[in-house]
Amino acid sequence: MKISIRDVGDAKVVEVEGDVDLGTSPVFRRTLFETLPRAAKLALNLAAIRYIDSSGIATLIEVLKDSQRLKKQFVLFGLSPAVEEVFRLTHVIRIFQVFQTEQEALETA
Amino acid sequence: MPDNQPDNHADNRGETIGGVRRCLQMKFAMPSDPRYLAVVRGAIGPLAATIGWDESECRAITLALDEALANVIRHSYHNCADGLIELECCESADGLEITLLDKGDAPDRSKICAREIGCDQPGGLGTHIIKSVMDSVSYEESPEGNRFVARKLLRKTP
Numbered sequence: 001m002k003i004s005i006r007d008v009g010d011a012k013v014v015e016v017e018g019d020v021d022l023g024t025s026p027v028f029r030r031t032l033f034e035t036l037p038r039a040a041k042l043a044l045n046l047a048a049i050r051y052i053d054s055s056g057i058a059t060l061i062e063v064l065k066d067s068q069r070l071k072k073q074f075v076l077f078g079l080s081p082a083v084e085e086v087f088r089l090t091h092v093i094r095i096f097q098v099f100q101t102e103q104e105a106l107e108t109a
Numbered sequence: 110m111p112d113n114q115p116d117n118h119a120d121n122r123g124e125t126i127g128g129v130r131r132c133l134q135m136k137f138a139m140p141s142d143p144r145y146l147a148v149v150r151g152a153i154g155p156l157a158a159t160i161g162w163d164e165s166e167c168r169a170i171t172l173a174l175d176e177a178l179a180n181v182i183r184h185s186y187h188n189c190a191d192g193l194i195e196l197e198c199c200e201s202a203d204g205l206e207i208t209l210l211d212k213g214d215a216p217d218r219s220k221i222c223a224r225e226i227g228c229d230q231p232g233g234l235g236t237h238i239i240k241s242v243m244d245s246v247s248y249e250e251s252p253e254g255n256r257f258v259a260r261k262l263l264r265k266t267p
Contacts, residue, residue: 021146021147021179023142023144051150051172053175053179054235057234081164081165081168085165085168085172086172086238089169089172089237089241089242090234090237090238092234
């Protein structure tokens with residue numbers, strides 16, 4: 001799994017590539033929790049995720065809850081088929097703000 | 110059993126030709142180390158595709174198996190990487206049977222699918238995924254250890 005972070009205005013865009021599983025999700029979780037307080041918005045690009053398991057989805061839920069506590073925005077965009085499949089099976093997609101593109105994810109207030 | 114020997118159980122294991130079993134069987138003995146999960150994922154997808162599932166279903170079956178293995182690593186072996194997990198994936202006459210055997214702590218049945226589906230709680234998603242993907246799932250304790258068996262039927266379109 002590779003993670004990169006870049007600044008776009010007052011937002012941070014986090015790109016994740018590869019597999020998020022039991023072995024890699026602690027790094028995924030730590031990165032998101034460290035990045036969230038440093039920007040008004042955290043936009044997570046999921047397009048290059050080849051695989052994500054329930055520990056990855058649990059991390060997304062935890063980060064969403066923390067964003068609400070910190071009054072930050074946490075949005076997702078570019079869902080890969082692997083991510084869509086897990087969201088479909090876990091029925092949690094409704095709790096997230098999900099966009100097709102980075103531009104749409106960053107434009108929303 | 111060699112595939113050129115008659116099989117008394119051939120009625121529920123793969124294609125039979127003159128009483129000889131012809132089925133795909135995959136066995137792994139893996140340490141309870143998450144580093145090996147990707148190896149198993151890399152094998153189960155092509156196996157499911159060969160049996161006849163489409164890309165989306167192969168992803169779901171891969172996910173279900175990965176979740177079952179992750180549960181053994183987390184809950185039976187408490188994230189210790191030196192436990193042993195025996196995995197068998199076997200093509201059957203009507204689909205796929207997955208068996209996991211471990212010698213760690215027995216699963217807490219009260220926590221299996223205890224979480225409400227679709228809610229915003231982060232934990233407990235794995236067993237729901239397994240139940241949703243597979244047609245039957247069982248957890249049992251045996252003298253050999255904890256045995257998890259999951260079956261999925263291949264529904265052939267007419």
